[in-house]
Amino acid sequence: MIGFVLSGGANRGALQVGALQSLAAHGIKANLVAGTSAGALNGVYYAYDPTAAGLERLAQKWLATRKDDIFPGNKLTMAWRVLIGRDSLMSGANFRRTLERYIPPEARTFRALKVPFYAVTADILSATTIIFGDEPDTELLDPVLASASFPIVLPPVVIDGFQLTDGGVTAVVPIEVALLRGATELYVIDLEPSLYKTQLIHGVLPIAAQTLVTSLREQLIDDLRDAAQAGALVHHVNIPAFAELDLFDFSKTAQLIEAGRAAMDHYLDHPKPNTIRPLTPAPAEVMDARRMPRGGRPLRE
Secondary structure, X not given: OEEEEEOOOHHHHHHHHHHHHHHHHOOOOOOEEEEEOHHHHHHHHHHHOOOHHHHHHHHHHHHHOOHHHHOOOOHHHHHHHHHOOOOOOOOOHHHHHHHHHHOOOOOOEHHHOOXXXXXXXXXXXXXXXXXXXXXXXXXXXXXXXXXXXXXXXXXXXXXXXXXXXXXXXXXXXXXXXXXXXXXXXXXXEEOOOOOOOOOOOXXXXXXXXXXXXXXHHHHHHHHHHHHHHOOOEEEEEEOOOOOOOOOOOOOOHHHHHHHHHHHHHHHHHOOOOOOOOOOOOOHHHHHHHOOOOOOOOOOOO
């Protein structure tokens, strides 16, 4: 059983669209899809229409998306929301309206999807990963909205008393979700950029994003190893392109789609399943590139 695992990636999620188009062109179809954040947006649309024509419509939706469709306001409105104690820097109203248009009107519940799909969210009250998709009559909108509500920037979504936010908080690459639902061969489309930076990071959102990714990097490696050791065939396709793209920049969508397609084409021409690569350089490489802080040593030499 083939499972597609779609990571988070915010506005870089368009990379996955190109990768999915490549998989379709090579005749590779999913029997189930697990998606987190941007991966949930792409996953739900793929699950509704997993054809080449459907993926072209998904690409057109990405190409038509602008910043204010998801991230309304400016620095002044963000500062004001902090001062008055709002739950996020931006309102989630625009994103909800955009997602209502994004999900086809005839696909309002998980039952309407042609491929089983699982949206990954994180409950910040219990620090628990919550998966939607096992109950077919559950409506799609709120779980997908929650899965893609980037913490701090967009507000959590409350469902039955659970305060749900971006699934990337606990499972940015939901490999285990696909395995537990029966997948034996995984195509993991992972958009996480290189964790190692040589330049100082500035800005609240870039620092928050880098902190979150750093905290989850070992989990991804462990999940990849566990999947391989469990006997699954794992195609881990990391696409770090456009790593420096600003969160609010939607002007590079066409290039992102093409880069994603090229990356998957390259992998499928030279597949290397169950190859687990480190996501960060060895400490010795880091020290060669940049001195350690005064008095500091890496955990492992």
